[in-house]
Amino acid sequence: MKRFFFLLLLLALLVQPLAAKTLTKVAAVVNNDIITTYQLDKAVIDALAKNAKGNQLTSKEFDQLKTSVLENLINEKLVEQRIKELGLNVPDPELNAAVEDVRLKNNLTADQLKQAVEAQGITFAAYREQLKKEILRYKLLSREVNYKVEVTSGEVRDYYMEHIDEYRSKPKVRVSSLSFELPADEEAVAELREQVVVTRKQLQKGKAFDQVLAAQGDAAFGGDMGYLVEDDLAAVLREALGGLEVGQVSEPVEMNNQLHLFLITERDSGDSGMDDRVKAEIEQLLHQQKTEARFKEWAAELRENGYIDIRI
Template sequence: MRKEWLLLLLCLLLPVYAFALELNRVVAVINNDAVTSIQLDKALAAAEPGTTPAIDERRQVLERLIEESLMRQRAEEIGLTVSDDEVEAAVQDVLRQNRLTKEQLDVALAQQGITPDDYRQSLRRQILRFKLVGREVQGLIEVSSREIQDYYAANSTAYREAASITLRHISFPLAGQDAQVQKERGDAALAALRAGTDFATVLETARQDGADGGDMGELYLEDLTPAFAAAVRDLPVGESSELIANEQALHLLIVTARTPAKVRTLDEVREEIRNQLAEQKRSTAAKDWLEGLKKRAHIEMKL
């Protein structure tokens, strides 16, 4: 009787075991490593929370997991690792750049269904990839002076800087005000400015009657409304415009500085171009290197 019960229990458990195997089947083999369907589903959930991915999306995420496996294997081969201190430094960088506390970061991650440990593992993989690719391809990255000169010659228009203008303003609001009274206040402020009274004094007097104003900073004419641009286009430094009316207020604009248009020289942008070209080469070299890893590896996809 005991043997019969054991046989019955085994028959009941076999379908459950088979179902579990199906749930966690192997979807890719990479040399001696494997990616399971559970790992793939977890990566998909992190990439597209709350959605049902299409076949193409599953394949793309699986290809990324295959690449991560290849890089992990290569890192192990050459003894490259990522320390806990490096991961912690990366977390602190994220907190600092986004002005978050650790608690706020944990809440944001939880809203996306990501645990702090999963997030740290993701950072560890990113750091490993960065270190590995840098080690493997950095020696291949060289940018010659000729390449920099040729790039500058072909893209010189990108280094043209438009003329800029630095402005101050005083505005006399019209909402709930007598327009004629506000015009008279504006005219008085304009007369004071043109008589040589300093801007701060004129603004302080105007504020007593509800006006507003201050520095507008350095701007390009195309940043201004057509009416403002027309008023200051040819206005000399130190001069004030006539009153400019719109629906909200009457405005005075004062030009405090002008910077003429110019083209940045090759010497000014040399390092900028060098870094840009180096990054392009680094990206291409990294793709070629990764393709080389794939070609030398035994890879089977079983989607």
């Protein structure tokens, strides 16, 4: 029962008549602003809704969650105060442009975007206000956090060497297939096998795949299968393709009541170095890690230089 008590208590607080909100207490003082117990309870409800365990939390886990939620509210209040102190703002044209950017990126009409937002249980006005807060936060972080974050080429190289297996792609092979349906008649099957042998020799001699396929008429089908990761292939295919070089043709492979020939057209060893894509990905990752670390330092500085009084 204790697991449900906290959730029921918070729900009871939130459904009190409007006049009862005046009875809420001060949970924390942040410089010249306050965070009320009502605001804290509402934030805890939101956090519980996002928590996989939800109302199955123990009393200790609930206390830890509530403490964490209050800390986040304090940090958010400090951020809001710093934004106001610096005079940062988002003019309507800038906010409208941000909304338009979201619409275009999601390929939606203005009405469709509004419907999508309202389907999430919030008004479009509230969505705009939420977007405005995100833009203000971005401006603040760009001014006070991001400009101090730098990722050097040496750090990128060191990270790559430490995680090289994560960036080494698996070997892939590009294959063209030529397939024949196996007939029910045994004599016809024998004739087909002879035809497949002849067809394989044509491919081995370098005759163009498309010409060989076209010459089969309705007796065969196939084409380019694209790049295949060898480790992901069925055992029978791995065995058939293993060791074949570009331009070589597999032995006839019988699968799914069909006979198949596979022509190797390209191979990719997967041992790619640190190309521009990998470098950019690592730079972004390290920048994000450094930004998060710097943000924690910055938030700690705000708290240290401010007045915080937790009263619950």
